[in-house]
Amino acid sequence: MVVGRPLTEHELVERARGGDGAAYAALVRDHEETAFRIAYVICGSAADAEEAAQEAFVKAYNALGRFRLGEPLRPWLLAIVANEARNRRRSAGRRTALALRAAGEGRPAGEAAPSPEAALLAGERRAALLEGLGRLGERDRTVIACRYLLELSEAETAATLGVRPGTVKSRLSRALARLREEVGEDV
Amino acid sequence: MSDLELELRELAVDWPETPDIAGAVSGRLTAPPARRPWWRVDRPAWQVAVVGVAVIIAVVMAVPPARSAVLDWLGFGSVRIVREEPRPSRFASALGLGEPVTLEQARRRFPVLVPAELGEPDAVYLTDEPSVRVDLVYRERPGLPSSSNTGAGLLVTELHAVAEPLIEKTVGQGSEVTRLTVGGDPAFFISGAEHGFAYLQRGGTGAFEPQRLAGNTLLVERADGVLLRFEGEIDRDEAVRIAESVR
Numbered sequence: 001m002v003v004g005r006p007l008t009e010h011e012l013v014e015r016a017r018g019g020d021g022a023a024y025a026a027l028v029r030d031h032e033e034t035a036f037r038i039a040y041v042i043c044g045s046a047a048d049a050e051e052a053a054q055e056a057f058v059k060a061y062n063a064l065g066r067f068r069l070g071e072p073l074r075p076w077l078l079a080i081v082a083n084e085a086r087n088r089r090r091s092a093g094r095r096t097a098l099a100l101r102a103a104g105e106g107r108p109a110g111e112a113a114p115s116p117e118a119a120l121l122a123g124e125r126r127a128a129l130l131e132g133l134g135r136l137g138e139r140d141r142t143v144i145a146c147r148y149l150l151e152l153s154e155a156e157t158a159a160t161l162g163v164r165p166g167t168v169k170s171r172l173s174r175a176l177a178r179l180r181e182e183v184g185e186d187v
Numbered sequence: 188m189s190d191l192e193l194e195l196r197e198l199a200v201d202w203p204e205t206p207d208i209a210g211a212v213s214g215r216l217t218a219p220p221a222r223r224p225w226w227r228v229d230r231p232a233w234q235v236a237v238v239g240v241a242v243i244i245a246v247v248m249a250v251p252p253a254r255s256a257v258l259d260w261l262g263f264g265s266v267r268i269v270r271e272e273p274r275p276s277r278f279a280s281a282l283g284l285g286e287p288v289t290l291e292q293a294r295r296r297f298p299v300l301v302p303a304e305l306g307e308p309d310a311v312y313l314t315d316e317p318s319v320r321v322d323l324v325y326r327e328r329p330g331l332p333s334s335s336n337t338g339a340g341l342l343v344t345e346l347h348a349v350a351e352p353l354i355e356k357t358v359g360q361g362s363e364v365t366r367l368t369v370g371g372d373p374a375f376f377i378s379g380a381e382h383g384f385a386y387l388q389r390g391g392t393g394a395f396e397p398q399r400l401a402g403n404t405l406l407v408e409r410a411d412g413v414l415l416r417f418e419g420e421i422d423r424d425e426a427v428r429i430a431e432s433v434r
Contacts, residue, residue, distance in 0.1 A: 040203060
């Protein structure tokens with residue numbers, strides 16, 4: 001069959017269901033980065049995150065028959081990944097703090113370059129925020145990472161974490177309050 | 188959004204490099220996914236035995252008012268059951284079966300399940316639109332009289348269940364809809380007077396094809412996402428027994 005356009009996600013899912021491994025690999029490629037990062041936030045280790053994400057995508061393939069076509073695929077996949085990452089973290093028995101570093105300059109586009117002093121202060125602030133985030137419990141840091149670092153919508157976050165959207169709201173506000181305490185801010 | 192939330196959103200994180208998960212995963216895929224029935228996936232034997240036991244809970248629904256109503260609460264995403272008199276079209280006498288194929292060919296496109304009770308079908312048809320659908324036709328035989336609606340002893344239709352309706356059924360006053368579970372999966376048995384039956388039209392119009400009349404029908408929505416439909420001159424127990432024997 002000649003296809004003159006990239007296949008849609010829907011078409012890829014249908015092909016993957018029929019046993020087309022290349023179609024499934026294309027789906028994994030689209031979601032592996034977000035999946036790996038969520039697993040990293042939960043596990044706290046890149047090696048565990050890689051194993052969890054890999055295992056989860058194999059499980060998702062075998063469960064593809066249960067996926068309802070027409071529903072968004074990303075949160076369905078991410079939920080399987082998050083679940084696998086939690087199981088791995090639990091069975092490892094480790095409570096690894098999460099080490100996140102800030103990347104370069106995170107200033108919004110269009111703003112003038114800050115003075116050296118301002119840049120230093122901003123850099124310290126970013127480092128403090130990420131360190132504070134790393135010290136939070138797994139639930140708190142995961143909900144914050146989903147919403148702000150990975151920019152999932154509230155509905156996607158809820159589906160990924162397997163909770164109701166209302167629970168995401170309340171969990172998020174508690175997590176933000178704890179982060180404020182961690183970085184020494186008054187609430 | 189508070190300042191803290193804005194700050195978090197603008198944070199650029201130095202994430203560890205994402206490994207090649209797609210490559211690693213594709214090396215680990217073996218059989219096509221849905222071909223492995225859900226009840227065979229690494230479950231202890233006792234669990235298989237439990238789900239294998241026929242659990243039949245029948246709730247016979249009262250005959251509804253004549254006005255048309257969509258029975259959404261029936262709980263099948265793929266099948267829309269409307270309480271109204273069937274409106275069969277004389278243009279819809281054909282069954283709308285797809286291309287005749289072999290069972291092997293059909294299995295390349297769909298994880299076809301075959302009722303062990305009946306063995307291999309006499310004919311297999313494959314349809315691509317609006318979604319992949321396989322029809323298995325069994326000729327009349329002792330215990331399976333020829334149906335005036337299909338001309339066959341039994342018509343088994345298999346498709347992937349979806350959230351949007353793919354099939355519309357109109358069920359009139361003389362028909363009875365019974366709610367069942369077959370092997371733990373939700374099911375409906377429609378019996379009595381013939382009911383109207385139509386597939387979603389191809390081409391994404393959202394409209395249904397002209398209706399044809401259908402006889403006794405059992406619908407099962409399996410946990411693995413496959414919708415099974417059995418139509419023939421069969422009673423409920425026969426239909427359930429055949430449905431439970433699919434492998």
